[in-house]
Amino acid sequence: MGATSPSGLELTMAVPGLSSSSGSEGFVGCNNSNNGNGNMRDLDMNQPASGGEEEEFLMGSVEEDEEEVRGAGGPHRPKKLRLSKEQSRLLEESFRLNHTLSPKQKEALAIKLKLRPRQVEVWFQNRRARTKLKHTEMECEYLKRCFGSLTEENRRLQREVEELRAMRMAPPTVLSPHTRQPLPASALTMCPRCERITAATGPRTARLPSSFNPRRPSAAF
DNA sequence: TATGTCAAATTGGGCG
DNA sequence: CGCCCAATTTGACATA
Numbered sequence: 001m002g003a004t005s006p007s008g009l010e011l012t013m014a015v016p017g018l019s020s021s022s023g024s025e026g027f028v029g030c031n032n033s034n035n036g037n038g039n040m041r042d043l044d045m046n047q048p049a050s051g052g053e054e055e056e057f058l059m060g061s062v063e064e065d066e067e068e069v070r071g072a073g074g075p076h077r078p079k080k081l082r083l084s085k086e087q088s089r090l091l092e093e094s095f096r097l098n099h100t101l102s103p104k105q106k107e108a109l110a111i112k113l114k115l116r117p118r119q120v121e122v123w124f125q126n127r128r129a130r131t132k133l134k135h136t137e138m139e140c141e142y143l144k145r146c147f148g149s150l151t152e153e154n155r156r157l158q159r160e161v162e163e164l165r166a167m168r169m170a171p172p173t174v175l176s177p178h179t180r181q182p183l184p185a186s187a188l189t190m191c192p193r194c195e196r197i198t199a200a201t202g203p204r205t206a207r208l209p210s211s212f213n214p215r216r217p218s219a220a221f
Numbered sequence: 222t223a224t225g226t227c228a229a230a231t232t233g234g235g236c237g
Numbered sequence: 238c239g240c241c242c243a244a245t246t247t248g249a250c251a252t253a
Contacts, residue, residue, distance in 0.1 A: 080228085082248095082250090103240095119230090125241070126229070226250085228250105229246100233243095234244105236241085
């Protein structure tokens with residue numbers, strides 16, 4: 001399936017006729033903000049401004065810096081991270097390989113991406129949630145279509161039931177055992193023993209036309 | 222610029 | 238305790 005779709009969403013549910021084309025906006029949207037400085041700012045947010053501070057970042061000093069900023073500049077939250085194109089690509093790639101990370105994998109990926117392990121963890125959590133949501137939406141669409149076709153099938157069967165019922169309601173044609181001519185309805189009676197329609201003139205069971213037999217013997221109207 | 226969308230991040234609870 | 242998940246909040250960004 002579309003494991004190589006731009007979205008990177010792996011949707012393996014066997015739901016026929018569904019496209020997952022709508023799954024890509026997220027990351028595209030996050031990355032196509034290439035107004036020149038978008039990625040630069042993203043990187044600035046995630047990485048120390050200049051070299052040599054990476055270890056400090058990985059030790060979690062970002063929060064401390066943010067605290068300082070907050071303390072100095074007032075009660076504003078730190079700017080929200082926007083992953084760079086490359087970071088997203090690598091995360092998607094590892095997600096494709098594995099939907100969950102071991103602590104070691106997480107650590108390694110965090111170092112590789114210059115992110116905190118917690119950020120990698122959060123990204124995987126959110127990514128799993130998005131995958132599940134997409135999956136559920138597809139399943140919902142599939143079930144809706146099932147409902148539609150079953151409703152149609154039900155209507156068709158209802159019509160058939162009505163036809164059969166009408167057939168049964170119509171007075172049956174019974175041939176006279178003597179003349180082989182159809183008898184009038186007034187000349188017919190129901191045998192109490194065998195519950196068959198008989199000619200009133202004699203005890204012999206009348207021959208009913210085949211059209212009178214219900215198609216499904218078990219159908220009780 | 223108001224609004225909607227998307228994704229990063231937080232929160233709180235469950236589980237092994 | 239660490240991890241995961243569901244629900245929610247929040248900020249960045251697109252666009253009408």
